[in-house]
Amino acid sequence: MLLGKTLHSSTLRLALIYVGLFAAAIIGLFGYLYWSTLSYVHAQSDRSIAAERSVLDGAFAAGGRRGVVEAIDRRLRDRHFAGWSYLLADGSLTVVAGNLRAWPRSAAGERGWADIPGDGSRLRAAYARLTNGDRILVGRRPARLAGFARTLGFGLASAVGLIILLAAGAGISTARRSVSRIEAINVTSREIMRAGLGRRIPLRGTGDEWDELAANLNSMLDRISDLVEANRQVSDNIAHDLRTPLTRMRARLERACYQPLTAPQYRSLLGEVIAELDGILRTFSSLLRISQIEARNPRAGFRNLDLAALAREVAELFDATAEEHSVSLGIAAERGVFALADRDLLFDALSNLLDNAIIHGGRGGQVRIEAGVDTDGPVVSVADHGPGIPPEEHRHVFKRFYRLEQSRNSPGNGLGLSLVAAVANLHGARIRIEDNGPGLKVALHFPSPPENLAPGNSAPAGTELGELEGEGLTRG
Amino acid sequence: MATSARRVLVIEDDPETADQIVECLRASGYHTDLALDGTEGLQLGRIAEYAVMTVDRLLPGIDGLELIRQLRAEAVTTPALILSALGEIDDRVRGLRMGGDDYLIKPFALSEMLARVDALARRSPTALKETMLRVGDLEIDLLGRTVRRSGKEIELLPREFRLLEYLVRNADRVVSRTMLLQHVWDLHFDPTTNVIDVYVGRLRRKLDSGESYPLLHTVRGVGFCLRAPR
Secondary structure, three states: OHHHHHHHOHHHHHHHHHHHHHHHHHHHHHHHHHHHHHHHHHHHHHHHHHHHHHHHHHHHHHHHHHHHHHHHHHHHHOHHHOOEEEEEEOOOOOEEEEOOOOOOOOOOOOEEEEEEOOOOOOEEEEEEEOOOOOEEEEEEOOHHHHHHHHHHHHHHHHHHHHHHHHHHHHHHHHHHHHHHHHHHHHHHHHHHHHHOOOOOOOOOOOOOHHHHHHHHHHHHHHHHHHHHHHHHHHHHHHHHHHHHHHHHHHHHHHHHHHOOOOHHHHHHHHHHHHHHHHHHHHHHHHHHHHHHHHHOOOOOOOEEEEHHHHHHHHHHHHHHHHHHOOOEEEEEOOOOOEEEEOHHHHHHHHHHHHHHHHHHOOOOOEEEEEEEEOOOOEEEEEEEOOOOOOHHHOOOOOOOOOOOHHHOOOOOOOOHHHHHHHHHHHOOOEEEEEEOOOOEEEEEEOOOOOOOOOHHHOOOOOOOHHHHHHHOOOOO | OOOHHHEEEEEOOOHHHHHHHHHHHHHOOOEEEEEOOHHHHHHHHHHOOOOEEEEEOEEOOEEHHHHHHHHHHOOOOOOEEEEEEHHHOOHHHHHOOOOOOEEEEEOOOHHHHHHHHHHHHHOOHHHHHOOEEEEOOEEEEOOOOEEEEOOEEEOOOHHHHHHHHHHHHOOOOEEEHHHHHHHHOOOOOOOOOOHHHHHHHHHHHHHHOOOOOOOEEEEOOOEEEEOOOO
C-alpha cells in the first residue's frame, strides 16, 4: 500500500520532474565536453600531420626527389610510424614512393587537406605540390582517435546514467519518507474521525519539520478537544442553570392552576414569573453576547480610545452603586492612556469587573480602578480588598458559568468574567489575576497602539476629569 | 381617522409576532396598520401619515433596511424601529440609531418595544428647541443647567443632569435601561448589572426626598418613568 501511495505521491512526481531536468542539463554538459574534447584531439592530430608534411618539404629542399623518397622509406620501415601513410607522385600522378597504391582523387589542387575513404577507416591527409611538379601526401588513420572517442563517450554516458539512477533513487526514497509520515497523520485523522478526539499523531523525536507539523497538529487537536469539552460543559451548565428557575416557575404555575386565587394574587404571581423569565433571558443574552464577541472580526470598529477617560466614566457610573454598598471607589487615571479598542465592549467589560469588585469586595471595603502605562503598554486594572480568588482557581474563573463555592449563593450567573475574557481576547489583551494582598486585582494588559495614532484621533470620551474632582469620588 | 401622532405601521411577515405587536400597541392607545410583506409595507409607508413604523429586518423579497432606504428616498421621514435577530445586527443596523431611527433585537419584551415606539413617536422638532422643561413642580433650565423642585435648587452631577433631561423629555413614557445607557451614556449594549437602577435610585433620592409626591417611578421589568400625578 505504501508503495502504491509512493508512486502516486506528489513528492515523487516533483522529484522525477527534477531528475528529468537535471539529466537534460547533465547530458547537454557532457555532450559539449565530448564534442570539444574530440575537436581538440582532431586539431592536435592535424597539427602533427602538417608537421610531418613540412619534414618531407625539408627533405625535398635538402635532397630533391631522392631525399623525399629516402625519408619516406625510412619512415615506412620505422614501427613508430605505423598507421601513417606517405605518398610521392610525379606530375602525371604516377606513384614514385610510398604505401598508397594510387594518388587519391579527392587530393586535387596545389595543396590542402583531404579525407580519403578507405577500408574500415578514413584517412586524414595533407598534400602539396613540390617545386619540381612532384606531389607529396602525408596521412594518418585516426583508428586510435576513434577508440579514444568511444572510451570518452562511454565514460560520459555511464556517468549520466549513474547520476540519473542516483537522483531517481533519492527522489523515491524522499517521497517514501514523506508518504510514510503523511500516512501516519492520515491514519491518526481517520482514527479521530472514527473513534474520537483522544488520539494524537506519534512524534519521532527527530525535531524535523515533520515532527513540528505533527506537534502543531497535536496542539490543535488539544485545543479542539478543550473547546469541545468547554462546549459540553456550557450546555450542561445551561441545562442546569435553567432547570432550577424553570422548575420553580412550573411549580408556581401548577399551584395557581389548582387553587382559586384573587386578582392581586394572580398579578403578583405573574410578576414573579416574569421576573424569573427575565433572569433566564438575561442569562441567554449574556451567553449570546459572549459568543457574538468571540465570533467578531478583531479590530472592526476599533478606535484609538483613552482608557483613562473610559475608566473615569465607568467609575462615575458605578459611583452610586459603590455608595450603596458603602464601598470607597478610588481612581487613578489622570493621564491619557491610549489603546485601540471598542468603547462599548470595553465599557461593558470594565463594568463587569467593577461590579464584581464592589459586590465581592465586602461592605465598607475599598475598590480601586487604575489606568496607566507600564513597560509593555497600556494597562487597566480593577482591585478590591475582598476574599480574592485562590490561585488554583485562577485558570477556571473565565469559564462560562464557573462560580466559586463562596459566591454560589450571591446573585450573578457566572458569565461576567467570561465576557471580560472574550472582550480581552478580541482586543489582543492579556488578563492577569493578581493577589491584591488581601483581595483581587484583575488587570488588562493591552498591546500598545501604533505610533502614528496621535491622541488627537481619539474617540469622544465623554466625562472629563473635572466633573469628578468636584464631587470627590472617594467616599467612605 | 385617528391623528397621525397615534398611528403606527407594523410591517411584519410572521403572523403571530405581528398579532402580538399590534395587540400591544392597541392596548396602549395606538392605531395600527399591518403590512404582511414588503410590497404592502412600501405602499402603506408612502402614505406617510404614521408616527412610527416597526419593520422586520427579514421580509419576504426585501431587506427591512432597503425598505426604509426606499421610503427615505421618497422623502418619507416616518421614524422606523427595526426588529432584527441578533445574527443580523451589523454596522448598518447600528447606524440606524445615529439617523434617528432605532433597532431592537429579537426576541424582545413587548414592553421594551412599546417604550421604543413611544420614544420615536414623541420625537418632534419643537420639543428640542425649548430651554425650560417642566414636569409637575419640577423645572429644568437647559441653558443655565439648573434644576428646581418646588422652587428649591437641586445639585446634580453633569451626568445626572443629562439623565434627568432625557427622562423629562420623555415624561409620562416608560424608558428602558438600555435606552438610558444609549442616550445618556452613548453606550450600545444591554446592561447585565443593576448599575443603572442604582444610578437612577440616587437621582430619585435627590429629586423626590422630602417632596409631597414622587416624580421618578420604577416600572417593574421594563424601566423608569418620570410622571407627575394628574
